Amino acid sequence: MPDLHPAATVGDLSEDVILARILERLGPADVAVGPGDDAAVLDLADARAVVTTDTLVHGPDFRLAWSNGRDLGAKSAAVNLADIAAMGARPVALFVALAMPPSTTLAFVEDLATGLREACDELAPGCRVAGGDLTISETLTIAVTAIGELTPGGRPVLRSGARVGDVVAIAGDVGVAAAGLDILFERFRDAAGEPVAVDASVLTDAERAAVAGQLRPRPPIAAGTRAAAAGATAMMDVSDGLVRDARRLARASGVTLDLERASLEPDSERALRGGEDHALLATFPAQTPLPRPFRIIGVVRDAGEATVTVDGVPADGPGGWDPYRDWDGAAG
Amino acid sequence: MPDLHPAATVGDLSEDVILARILERLGPADVAVGPGDDAAVLDLADARAVVTTDTLVHGPDFRLAWSNGRDLGAKSAAVNLADIAAMGARPVALFVALAMPPSTTLAFVEDLATGLREACDELAPGCRVAGGDLTISETLTIAVTAIGELTPGGRPVLRSGARVGDVVAIAGDVGVAAAGLDILFERFRDAAGEPVAVDASVLTDAERAAVAGQLRPRPPIAAGTRAAAAGATAMMDVSDGLVRDARRLARASGVTLDLERASLEPDSERALRGGEDHALLATFPAQTPLPRPFRIIGVVRDAGEATVTVDGVPADGPGGWDPYRDWDGAAG
Numbered sequence: 001m002p003d004l005h006p007a008a009t010v011g012d013l014s015e016d017v018i019l020a021r022i023l024e025r026l027g028p029a030d031v032a033v034g035p036g037d038d039a040a041v042l043d044l045a046d047a048r049a050v051v052t053t054d055t056l057v058h059g060p061d062f063r064l065a066w067s068n069g070r071d072l073g074a075k076s077a078a079v080n081l082a083d084i085a086a087m088g089a090r091p092v093a094l095f096v097a098l099a100m101p102p103s104t105t106l107a108f109v110e111d112l113a114t115g116l117r118e119a120c121d122e123l124a125p126g127c128r129v130a131g132g133d134l135t136i137s138e139t140l141t142i143a144v145t146a147i148g149e150l151t152p153g154g155r156p157v158l159r160s161g162a163r164v165g166d167v168v169a170i171a172g173d174v175g176v177a178a179a180g181l182d183i184l185f186e187r188f189r190d191a192a193g194e195p196v197a198v199d200a201s202v203l204t205d206a207e208r209a210a211v212a213g214q215l216r217p218r219p220p221i222a223a224g225t226r227a228a229a230a231g232a233t234a235m236m237d238v239s240d241g242l243v244r245d246a247r248r249l250a251r252a253s254g255v256t257l258d259l260e261r262a263s264l265e266p267d268s269e270r271a272l273r274g275g276e277d278h279a280l281l282a283t284f285p286a287q288t289p290l291p292r293p294f295r296i297i298g299v300v301r302d303a304g305e306a307t308v309t310v311d312g313v314p315a316d317g318p319g320g321w322d323p324y325r326d327w328d329g330a331a332g
Numbered sequence: 333m334p335d336l337h338p339a340a341t342v343g344d345l346s347e348d349v350i351l352a353r354i355l356e357r358l359g360p361a362d363v364a365v366g367p368g369d370d371a372a373v374l375d376l377a378d379a380r381a382v383v384t385t386d387t388l389v390h391g392p393d394f395r396l397a398w399s400n401g402r403d404l405g406a407k408s409a410a411v412n413l414a415d416i417a418a419m420g421a422r423p424v425a426l427f428v429a430l431a432m433p434p435s436t437t438l439a440f441v442e443d444l445a446t447g448l449r450e451a452c453d454e455l456a457p458g459c460r461v462a463g464g465d466l467t468i469s470e471t472l473t474i475a476v477t478a479i480g481e482l483t484p485g486g487r488p489v490l491r492s493g494a495r496v497g498d499v500v501a502i503a504g505d506v507g508v509a510a511a512g513l514d515i516l517f518e519r520f521r522d523a524a525g526e527p528v529a530v531d532a533s534v535l536t537d538a539e540r541a542a543v544a545g546q547l548r549p550r551p552p553i554a555a556g557t558r559a560a561a562a563g564a565t566a567m568m569d570v571s572d573g574l575v576r577d578a579r580r581l582a583r584a585s586g587v588t589l590d591l592e593r594a595s596l597e598p599d600s601e602r603a604l605r606g607g608e609d610h611a612l613l614a615t616f617p618a619q620t621p622l623p624r625p626f627r628i629i630g631v632v633r634d635a636g637e638a639t640v641t642v643d644g645v646p647a648d649g650p651g652g653w654d655p656y657r658d659w660d661g662a663a664g
Binding site: 020032033036037038039040041042043045046047048049050051052053054055057059060061082083084086089093095096097099130131132133135136137138139141143145146147148150156158159235236237252267 | 414467
């Protein structure tokens with residue numbers, strides 16, 4: 001490997017050189033055919049492939065002033081791993097389409113690869129990046145596709161299976177990432193509203209944890225297959241806000257979800273609107289021993305006028321984030 | 333469905349509305365679980381999933397002055413279908429991560445969806461878009477991941493299996509897309525070098541076909557599984573240039589590929605450097621009856637100093653396209 005300066009940019013280097021640096025950091029993928037051919041070949045547990053794709057775009061989804069390469073790589077993995085987990089499946093491999101400005105440094109790309117690998121090792125051991133694509137773009141864009149496998153004989157857990165009388169449960173944080181985003185917006189922008197680097201020394205421990213939750217969420221991926229094995233009737237990952245996503249699950253199942261505010265304290269308002277923690281929201285038959293770390297936050301009722309209620313009161317407002325309506329092109 | 337003006341932009345609309353319009357045009361996907369849950373579930377022919385991802389970015393990969401939404405949708409499908417075919421596999425489903433400026437019109441997005449579906453119907457019947465992701469970005473970016481299946485009991489065709497004495501064969505056009513790009517660059521740019529709309533009325537039939545080959549390639553996807561069944565020893569899709577990609581196959585197999593110039597006329601120079609047609613380059617044991625539309629363009633020889641020769645003479649020069657080194661940020 002040539003000894004390249006980490007400040008070298010992708011515009012100075014050939015694709016082969018950049019790719020070699022990335023592959024070095026990703027480590028070998030335990031797959032039938034890995035990177036280097038036209039496509040990868042994965043050996044799954046059975047003939048069902050679970051597939052999802054989610055993209056992080058500079059501007060609406062992250063700001064380089066706030067996110068470093070490692071956090072960004074880890075987050076782009078985590079958000080996709082959570083979608084696989086939410087089907088009750090085990091993540092097998094990630095495919096990463098990376099579009100980068102020519103001015104992107106090699107060091108940043110290397111950190112991104114390291115973050116992708118760290119998230120896999122930490123959240124979904126056995127899952128690795130098994131392929132991808134490098135292109136030049138004016139906008140840094142990380143499009144990840146995750147492939148998962150179901151337990152042979154097991155069924156995917158859909159959004160549509162919640163039944164009246166089930167308990168509503170959640171695994172992972174809700175509202176922490178939203179609190180972190182509020183801190184970033186309120187305290188780490190300049191007079192013109194542009195993001196500036198985070199100075200962690202001015203934050204309390206709780207604030208630091210919230211910022212970390214926003215920049216590098218750690219959803220409980222392994223809880224997905226545990227929920228399926230325990231008999232979860234419906235499941236989804238909370239990416240756009242708890243109320244907003246609960247509405248989707250309720251609508252798909254033809255029920256109403258009644259959430260209990262006390263279970264979402266100390267900051268129930270943020271918990272109800274926050275989503276980017278990628279917690280797993282699931283329903284289980286009453287009396288099911290819940291797999292860790294699920295905790296009960298409500299019950300499933302007959303479909304009413306409101307698809308989501310909080311302590312019996314209809315949950316109002318948009319309750320989440322719509323990247324098309326809410327993004328203002330600058331502050332996002 | 334609300335009656336929206338096709339000039340409405342994605343910045344004006346909610347994700348749900350845009351998604352509904354896209355799904356309408358994609359038609360139902362014949363999969364176990366389709367769009368609308370956290371992930372899709374695909375039933376494959378066996379427990380092996382063939383996976384590839386390839387991205388088209390506005391600027392380096394296409395220009396909206398030259399490409400319309402339908403052609404762009406079709407091309408973004410075709411380039412990924414070709415990678416699946418090059419493994420000897422059958423494409424099962426596409427996943428599309430679409431990042432769009434807020435000013436993108438709904439009509440354009442609808443056309444893109446139509447193009448994706450048309451390419452699947454035409455090139456890989458049975459394959460459909462089964463999931464995706466919509467985000468806002470300053471740069472129009474279409475990241476597609478394709479999933480394919482192998483014939484049960486069949487082996488993927490890798491780049492590394494070419495043996496001395498095999499014939500080298502190709503299925504599909506080579507050099508046509510490159511000729512089309514030259515026409516676009518030479519004849520459809522303004523004084524400042526910026527792309528302007530193509531006026532097909534000033535082109536000959538051959539020129540029109542070349543431009544169509546660049547803007548909407550039609551690689552022979554079904555030839556991939558036919559090649560595998562016929563015993564192809566190695567295969568890849570020609571995306572970066574025939575000489576450049578042949579070098580990769582030769583290196584992976586530890587051989588030299590000797591191409592015959594006469595088989596690449598009438599424009600052998602463009603055929604040798606052109607790649608974006610996504611033809612399938614394969615090697616077969618001598619005397620193998622070649623599946624259509626493969627034709628012989630050379631032979632596999634013992635590894636020599638040059639990994640690719642043309643009529644025995646080493647092929648010089650870069651012989652292709654490296655998006656990192658060659659892209660100038662404006663004219664590409």
